[in-house]
Amino acid sequence: MQFCIGGCCTRAGAREAYEALLESLKEAGALGKVSVVPVDCVDMCSDAPVLRQLPDRKWARRVSPAWAARLGRDLAKDRRAR
Numbered sequence: 001m002q003f004c005i006g007g008c009c010t011r012a013g014a015r016e017a018y019e020a021l022l023e024s025l026k027e028a029g030a031l032g033k034v035s036v037v038p039v040d041c042v043d044m045c046s047d048a049p050v051l052r053q054l055p056d057r058k059w060a061r062r063v064s065p066a067w068a069a070r071l072g073r074d075l076a077k078d079r080r081a082r
């Protein structure tokens with residue numbers, strides 16, 4: 001997945017959400033199986049922080065640390081991450 005850490009997203013809390021996502025994946029032993037790539041501004045600043053899941057290409061907007069942690073746990077349970 002791609003996680004925007006551009007200026008707008010960082011000011012809106014992207015770093016905290018990014019760390020929460022990585023931590024939840026690490027706790028579930030799925031870090032590395034799920035790849036999280038920090039990217040620069042993707043021109044969606046009004047919805048910051050944002051991330052995009054691949055291969056679905058679905059955007060998640062206004063990502064909170066709690067939501068990101070839940071996403072990490074859900075992805076770790078996904079059979080594609082095993």
Ligand code: FES
Pocket residue numbers: 004005006007008009010040041042043044045048049050
């Ligand atoms: S900084 Fe993230 S969309 Fe612009």
